[in-house]
Amino acid sequence: MLWTVDDASPVPLQEQIAASVRRAVGDGTLAPDERLPPASELAAVLQVNANTVLAAYRRLRTEGILEFRRGRGVRVRGGTVALSSVTEAVHDLLRLGRGHGYTPGELARLVTTLGEQPS
């Protein structure tokens, strides 16, 4: 599994780590019941504090994506839905866009333009 953190991003590191997991679960890279690396090992290769990784794992547990099992580490919760909320939102956007006469290409350009504007 690929993890990405960006020091220049305004998004906190803990949230970026959590986002990596949400994306992996959403696109099927992480399957239900699959084990995540120990916080200390992930922290070592991401060059972050182990408490940052633990905070991300706890947030994901609160969201129902991960579960902590004594003696078995951190795992993706069984029955986690593979289709991510991002994919569902894109489907909704495509339906709405087609209803207003936009092609998928025009929607993609609109997303890029708006995404580059400062928030």
Added chain:
Amino acid sequence: MTRYAITSTVVGRAQILAGAGSAALVATVMAAGGAAPWLIAPAVLAVAATTAHLAVVRLGAGGGRVVIGQGIWPLPARTIDTASLVEASAVDLSWPQAFGLGVRWHSRTTRLTVRAGPTLRLRTRDGEHLSISTSDPAAVLRLLELPTPEKEAS
């Protein structure tokens, strides 16, 4: 600055099955020998714990280091700085190779291979050869930009 890391956990299912079989065999033999249940249970647990430890390989790569661990418990893993590596390659091991057959013997060999298939091979400056089961060794090589035999030859 954007940082990337790759992690993988590989479970040797054949070893899990072999461990379960061994635990059952231990329990059967001990019971047949008249051992008390309070002796059989710890023995079976010991076999199960050993199997769980040996059948799982963890790998993390990023930040100029490779972290390798074994087992399902987060016991201290081994960290190797990429600066101490002289060569790396991605290989596809057969079943005999995964368990040490048909592989050239080196005096310092560390084998963390729990199944056939994609394997990361590393060689350190002090002559240690490591083989580690991982889901995508080529991705690890790209991430760490480790020297490979092809790069060395070019």
